Amino acid sequence: MDAYLAAMLVFAGLYALMALGLNLAWGLAGMVNLGLAGFVAVGAYGSALLTVRLGWPMPLGIAAGTLLAAVAGAGLALLVARLRGDYLAIVTLGFAEVIRLIASNETWLTNGTDGISGIPGPLRGAVTPQQFNLVLLGLVWGSVGLVFLLSARLSHSPFGRVLRALREDEEVAAVAGKPVLAFRVRAFALGTAICGLAGALYAHYNGYVAPDGFAPLLTIYIVLALTAGGGGSMRGAVAGAVLVIVLLEGTRFLAGAIPGLAPVQHAALREASVALALLLLLRWRQQGLIPERTLTKAAP
Amino acid sequence: MMRIGRRAALLGTGVFAIGGRAFAQAMPVTFGALPPLTGAGGPYGPAMLRAIQAVVEEANAAGGIPTRQGGRPIRVVAEDDQTNPDAGVRSARKLIDVDRVSAVMGTWASAVTTAVAPLCWENRVPLFTVSGADSITQLPHQGYVFRTQPNSRLQVTTATDWLLAQGARRVFHLAAQSPFAQSSQEVMAEKLRAAGGSVTGFVIYERDKTAFRSEVDQLLRSRSDTVLLNGYLPDVTILLRELYRAGFDGRKLTFAYAANQRTFEALPNEVTNGLITFQPSPDMDSGAFRRLQSRFGGTEVDPYSAQTTDHAALAILAAAQAGDATGVAIRDHVRRITGGEGEKVDNVTDGLRAIVAGRAVNYEGASGPCDFDEKGDIRGTKFRFEVAEAGRFRLLQMI
């Protein structure tokens, strides 16, 4: 049970990182990124390939994975930063599917649908599995803390104020002489960098990456986390991520308690309840569970 | 089937269904089932789970797992792997850490199996899988992985040899993107070339698409005498319809997991007639084969549920043999109940009875003799080739 709880907390931390990444672009700059799973994949594959194939040390691999995700994010943002929110949703969702297709088909690079196994983990093998869980628990939540602090400073820096101004009214910001495109691209890329970091940590935790792991469902979970927590609020993003894991894991036990259903019906109920939770949260808690105090208008 | 399904469903929810005998307050043994109930593996997972539950029910009726403290009942906890390694890992964590399962069985997608395998060996829990990727048994799994699906090299070698014996020389390979599409292609090309034939075309298609007409055009242009459909149920069903529409009159061969009873329900007979499938199989004169035919009303059980039937039986009999239901004990005793000169048994009831009587057993299952090599791959399995005729499969040959 301890190991299970520790593992779920690691997952919650990884989801929290992704939610913070999503929040940076969405909550601050109003740019939605439904291609989140794709950027997580870039970070995960980047670090996995560099450490496994080229023998890079793990910290360097993780940094490179983060950087790769940032570059991919900046590239996409340069193209699409001016699109309306709902158009951006369509493009980014498609982008993640393209990343998954490339990961599946460019076997020479990614080993295809076989995935990459045997990815090293910090102290893996040197300590017991449970101790390894705890090491990762520290590492992941340490990263969450770090990203949290950095984003908080960012949010209150002039950069953050410009981003919020952009989100509220782009024209006013532009009139104020701010290079709108550059700001939005930087916010988006910072967000994808954090997703890439989460992906890299995920790769070293599980020791394995494969295209199937980066399905759109992951993006739905993180959007759910951020919605539950409140767009624009970092504490909310972290709380939302924990809530998503509680929901995902809790439904296992709840759905199982309903008698007379076939297992496939339990499975359907579980996925349906995640969807329903998101719909209900969108409806009743549009500011999230912990709304950002400084905001006048709910995001997005 | 429906009746079993309902009762089995209760089992899956953790409610004890203890048949026949009373158990002397013995602690239950828990097995974790991790089949895909949603996602791309959805068409397979429910039947795989029902097979596991049916075996466990049978074993409970036969007294459970005998130990010094008396017979221990078995319970199955099922979790959905969502055909997704991320969800699979979380599910496996729960099975291993919360339910304290003695074995995990029924993983399907290679990605899920590869993701879950390290958790299993680190926690000393055996993993029984049907995944096809050759790389799985090459993981450093310390003997904890047992794969009942023959590796793809063996499967494709067997299929190509058979095709050559049937006179095939120009074979077109249509494959869904999978961990073994490429390796299948290499094996087949080499074998055909050696025999003076050739692979006339190799197309890897996108599994989630709904139209494959241009792929079929390529096949038609290649003037092939045979096509190997190396995909899964949804896409192979579409391809079969398309091949019929196009009037392709060559040989159509596919893995038995890509065309089963469901195919007959989704397509009219004139479309499926002549389709040849192959799968690992118990030998024709074995009790296991006869049992397979009588129990499933013909030879129409799909290969994955045949394999999960064996997963459950192997875990139960190994634990019985060991007199101990820990993961380590199961790992160490699987080979003792499958290889060797023991009494041949093809079901858990007979197997448990023989073990209780102190006789050595050699389990032969629904998917074959279940002899594992040191890496956890099966060996010495026969393959059964069947042809679809008027909505049923007829046995063609066993090799």
Place this chain on the structure above:
Amino acid sequence: MEDWRDLLQVLVNGVMAGSVLMLPAIGLNGIFAVLRYPNFAVAGFATIGAFAGWVANVAWGMPAPAALAFAFLVAGVAGLLAEEAALRPLRPAGPLTVAIGSVALTLLLENIIRFAFGNDLRGYDLPVQRDWRFDGIRVNPQQLANAGTALAAAGALFALLAFTRLGRAMRAVADNPVLADIKGVDPDRIARLAVFLGAGLAGLGGMLVGLDTSIDPLTGFRVILSVFAAAVVGGLGSIPGAALGALVVGVGEELAGVILSPAYRSVTAFLAILLVLLLRPQGLFGARA
């Protein structure tokens, strides 16, 4: 590509593949025109239509045309109920929130279908016909019939919009909801009608996909990227655009399958979305953004 005939065959295949994308894309654009948000739940409506048609055709023994009508009705009603219960309350929060809600809605609908029907593949009770050949070009009668059905449904919608008072009211709301309101058109009623028609057409399209393939709870999900590409290429909100966009995307995906690799067909859909949104957000054929 060896000769012109192969190219022609690819074009024919593309038109056939595109014609089944047409109705869900029109449904998407119809809803977008009036309510101004991209509804990802058309995937769910398509799956519901496919299963409703299956129940009518296989369980109740209705002929295909009646089953198609039933698919339209059930998907339309389901779409209307889902819109009212789940998405409508989100409208004040803006189109992005509704779009995200519709992603959740489609996951919910997929699992309702899974709960009721399981994951097994199902096929309709129809004979499979051999292709017709015209000078070596093969065309399948079933696919021709599907294309005809799609065109007829699209045509009926055009007629409704062009020649009836209701249609004119719908176009008025799509053009300018405030002005339409002043003129005494009830925008709520029009919105409900648009959702019913849009979801119904998506359901009809879902059954057409099913007639060409077979159905399971993922039927709608498999085509959703292509449907979005069709809608975007044609211009979000443009109904004739969606019809043409579907053909462009259908042909584009087939061409990509032949030139690039069959494993990368979906990339075409994405590139089409990206290019059109960047260069010509009103779509290749649309006049309105």
